[in-house]
Amino acid sequence: MIHVESALKFYRVMAYIVGVMLLLLCVAMVVKYGFDNDTMVAIVGPIHGFLYMIYLAGALNLGLKTRWPIGYLLLVLLAGTIPLLSFVMERSVRDRVRKILPATA
Template sequence: MSGALTRFRVIAYLVGVCLILLTIGVVLRYGFGYPTLSQTVSPVHGFLYMVYVVAVFDLGRRIDWSLKRMVLVMLAGTVPLLSFYAERVVTHRWVPQPAPVTSGQPTA
């Protein structure tokens, strides 16, 4: 499961950064007439979002999430900055944390 969590965390950050760039690009395109950034970032974000959806599905399937929870986390990749928050919540609240490793030595 740690591999699925790592993949999810990486792609969540990439989607978040790409969505911020896309938002800036849309403002530049429609507010100031500079379409280059949005034209460049749009397909990249679209591809990364598809990878994000697959990563969320994989992680959710491995830790037995409900379909509703998976869809909510998937939708987080469509709102600027929300994928960062979703990654943090998933990592700290919804993913079971491993038990601490003990050395097997008795404590004095």
Template sequence: MKNALTRFRIIAWIVGVLLVVLTVGTVLKYTADDDTIVALVGPAHGFLYMAYLVLAADLARRARWKLGFTVLVLLAGTVPFLSFVAERVVTRRVQSARPLVGSAV
């Protein structure tokens, strides 16, 4: 579980930073007619968001989250700054959970 959480935390921060940069790029695209940032960061964010989905789903499965919480965590990578919040909430939740005795997870 520790490794899954570490992977999730890393990808959540990467996706969060890229989404903030992409948001700034989108503002520049429509205000300064400069789409350079969007052209560079957009595809990277899209690819890494897919990795975020996979790693979050893996952690959700291992931690046995309810579907509603899992969906909220998955969507957090689409709202600027929300992936940072989700990372903190998820980290606290996983670290506070007591491991099952004899669990192979």
């Protein structure tokens, strides 16, 4: 079960990072379309995209180790594309995985 614990830890870190980057990307979109300045989007967009790919790998790794149903796995994978959803799903994932992990002393 130590592999599941490390996969959960990696997923949680990536969920927060991707969630913050997505919020920054939303701010960047407001700056781009509201103030006609696309510099922030040009910087934050590719960074979020790269980090989202790492998030996908981490979520898929955790989902396969814990044998999530395909619908739940897809929801977790898509959580990095909807603002604030990665934070909500992180808590759901954490609770779901902790239920299957044995209690530690």
